[in-house]
Amino acid sequence: MDFASILIQTLNSLQYGLLLFLVASGLTLVFGIMGIINLAHGSFYMIGAYLxxxxxxxxxxxxTAILLGIPLSFVIGALLEWALFSHLYKRDHLxxxxxxxxxxxxxxxxRSLLVGDEVHGVDIPALFSASIPLSDVLSYPVYRLVIxxxxxVLALGLxxxxxxxxxxxxxxxxxxxRSMVEALGININMIYRVVFALGFALA
Incomplete structure (x- = not known):
């Protein structure tokens, strides 16, 4: 295997690992901070994709879809936390x-009712559609490097x-x-709502 092939596989591995981190970071926030076992986090990821x-x-x-989708996802997450998840904090994991x-x-x-069961996708923006040549026959998509x-950047921001x-x-x-934070006058329920909405938006 030549150097270009090794480099491509290395970049693919790094990109896949970073994507897993991005998806898992929201799940980690919700479980690590709020103690909620959220099996539906993969569905949140699906909602983001269809948005x-x-x-x-x-x-x-x-x-434009990303600029609109992120705050919309945050609002959806906040509504879900208010309507459903806020009632689970003092309940058991079952x-x-x-x-x-x-x-x-x-x-x-x-999803099936609203968008059907066909395979859908979004075209790569023309700005990121180019590839970087690594050899005479191999190249690497700019879009993957951007992702x-x-x-x-999101990891550093978090x-x-x-x-x-x-x-x-x-x-x-x-x-x-939690009790001490509430005693200090901080609205812990609002903090949890922000954390959950952030986890949803990350998905």
């Missing part, structure tokens, strides 16, 4: 599993949010001792 597909169809631009598994079934049926860079901001300090404090 991109539908909004791109309406706007004609993936960039009830969390039952609710989130039920959400998987509901979201899957809604990897986005994942790295670190800064959790470790270096006032909101992050309240999130960490709420994870450590």
């Amino acid at each position: 991109a597909f539908v909004l791109t169809g309406f706007t004609g631009s993936l960039f 009830e969390q599993v039952l609710l989130t598994y039920g959400l998987i079934l509901i979201f899957e049926e809604l 990897s860079a986005v994942c790295i 670190y800064f949010l959790i470790q270096r901001t006032r909101l992050g300090m309240m999130i960490r404090a709420g994870n450590h001792d």
